[in-house]
Amino acid sequence: MSEAPQPAATAPVQQGSGRVLxxxxxxxxxFSVVQTAxxxxxxxxxxxxxxxxxxITWLMTANLLAAAVLTPLLGRFGDLRGRKPVLLLSLAGLVAGSGIAVATHSFGWLVVARVLQGAGGGVLPLAISIVRDELPPRKVTGGVALISASMGVGSGLGLVxxxxxxxxxxxxxIFWMGLAFGLVALLLVALRVPSDPVVDRAGGADPLxxxxLAAWxxxxxxxxxxxxxxxxxxGRTLGLFAVAAVVAAAWVALELKVAHPLVDMSxxxxxxxxxxNLSGLLVGFGMYGSFMVISDFAQTPAKVGYGFSATVLHAGVMLLPSALGSLVAAPVGALLIARRGPRLPLVLGALLGAVAMGYLALRHGRExxxxxxxxxxxxxxxxxxAAMPAYINGAVPAEQSGIANGMNAVLRTxxxxxxxxxxxxxxxxxxxPAIGLPTLDAYRHAFWITAVGCLVAAVVPFAIRRTATAASAAPAAAGAVPAAAEPAASPEGVRTGA
Structure with a gap:
């Protein structure tokens, strides 16, 4: 039985990108600086x-865990109750965590601080939804690409x-830096981002x-x-993997049955x-893995026959081109999406990642x-x-944009x-054996593994077209008009269909 139609909301006055973006x-x-710093x-x-x-690894684990759990929840609450207030809540968590990290000398409280900072993970899906709602149609693609690529920019800048x-x-x-970044971002969002025209959309929060979701x-x-x-x-590791598998299966079954699921499985x-989402998981694998391997390789004492005896700063500077590359990619990606659709930049981006890591596996003797x-x-x-939100936004209605992009962010995490x-x-x-440092072969293997992961990510987007084409065959045979296999340009600049 279909729900009663919701009253039409007054069309919002779209904001200039120079104010909101x-x-x-x-x-x-x-958020990205705080996460990797x-x-x-x-x-x-x-x-x-x-x-x-x-x-000490819990300082990273706690943050990743909190971000993975809170990102889809905050994205969904933004879909239901308004994006701006939930975005402010997300940034408030980041600020509170940074403040605790500045004030404490306790390891336990620092873990708590990193959990609170993980609330900043909600920024990505909420910001993408706000851009989709508030920017002029011709600027949506570029705005979404810039926000998504900013994750890579911030991660690289954080290391430097x-x-x-x-x-x-x-x-x-380091924590003072996060606090300053968070406070300025919170202030700008409060002053420049308009409130949602509709703040009580149909649906429920689905607490179970x-x-x-949080459990698995x-x-x-x-x-x-x-x-x-x-x-x-x-036993602990295998037991947790088993728990994750069982609870994930229960979560999917639950989401298929409830009237207003947190995540629509269809x-x-x-x-x-x-x-x-599969591409997001593979590219996230490559990005975080490469940061760790390159940083460790650069800091290896040169006397062992490889590495550059780099300081933390020097190793971070070696990763600075990564941040600059991500910054350049935003407008290039937006242009490619507008002209050719999201598949080309997604495939090209993953291929560049594979080439980069394959190059390092073969040549690594000079800085x-x-x-x-x-x-x-x-x-x-x-x-x-930049391409991932374009694919997702073209496949889901605006009211599901937050949760859909939130789940993509979870897979990246x-x-x-x-x-x-x-x-x-x-x-x-x-x-x-004598010094406990990884061998050169270990680093070569790590570079090749990352390259292969990126190469698989480059192949995955072709499955979208094949699957969509197969899905359209049946309605076409019945006389219906088939959906386009590759998304077509929409008036908003993002792609629809798929």
Whole structure:
């Protein structure tokens, strides 16, 4: 039985991109900088906080876990209750977490702070939905591409900023940076982003769906993030993987039955959404994994026969071309999407990532090799991330934009967690006996694994067209008009169909 139609809302007055977009981009940069800034200094933090090497990884695990759980929830609440207030709540969590991190010297409270900072993960789906609602149609594609690519830009800048700050000040300066970024972003969003014209949309919050989603994501990410320390065949690791599988199956069954699911499974099954999410997982695997491997490789003492004896700052500078490449990718990706659709930038971006990491596997003796690979990889990640929201927004109605992009962000986060875990296992599994550092072969294997992951991500988008074509065959045979296999340009500049 269909629901009664909702009253039509008055069409909003669309805002100029010069007013809204900078606030949203800064919000995205604030979260991505905060998320990755601690990665190069985890060993230093372990010494400062008197924590073990296995314990200190919780500063990353806790943040990834919170972001994975909260991102789809905040995206869904934004769809239901208005994007601006939920975006402010997301940034408030980031600010609160940064404030606690500045004030505390306790490892336990620092983990709590990193959990709160994970609320910033809601920025991506909410900002994309706001751009779709508020910007003039001709600027939607470019705005979405810029926000999505900003994740790669901020991640790279965070690594450089960490190196610069840690050379002159204590580790507290890293959290002061996050606090400053968060406060400015919160203020700009409050002042420049308009309130939603409709703040009470049809649907429900689905609390049981939210709890089961949080449960299986938590089990999965803890198992993946702690597997290296616990052992991949240990009872704890295998038990958590089993829990994740069982609860995920229960979550899918639940979402298929409830009247107003948190995540519409029919939406998630659409080829443009499902295969884009798979690409998101693979590209996230490559991005986070490459950051870790390149940083570790650069900081390896040159006396062992490879590496550059780089400081944290120097290693971060080597990754700076990645941030610049992602920045360049935003307008290039928007142009390609507008002219050719999202498949070309998604395929091209993943291919560039594969070429970059394959190049490093073959050539890594000079710093210039790292700079070249870093720039190519950042350009590839930026193109891929710019294309993903275009595919998703073209396949879902506006009222599901937040949750759909939120789930894509979750898959990127899960892919990142898997990437760092796999790279860690590869590097620790083959070490030089006398000093415990990874061998050169271990780094080569890590580079090749990342390259293969990106190559698979480049192949995945072709399945969208094949699946859509097959799905349209039956209605066509019955005399219906088949849906377009490749999304066609819409008036908003994003792509529809698929």
């Amino acid at each position: 900078p606030a949203l981009v800064l919000a995205m940069l604030a 601690v990665v190069p200094i985890l060993p230093s933090l372990a010494r400062e906080l008197h924590a073990t090497g296995s314990s 900023a960490t190196g610069l700050l840690i050379e002159h000040w204590s580790y507290k300066s 769906g939210a709890l089961t 994501l938590s089990a999965l990410l803890v198992a993946v993030s702690q597997g290296n320390g616990w052992g991949w065949t240990s 939406m998630m099954a659409r080829p443009a959404v499902a295969f884009t 210039g090799d790292v700079y070249t690979a870093s720039g190519l990889f950042g350009l590839g990640v930026g193109l891929a991330y 899960v892919g990142g967690a898997i990437g760092t875990a796999v790279m860690g296992a590869v590097l620790t599994g083959d070490t030089i």
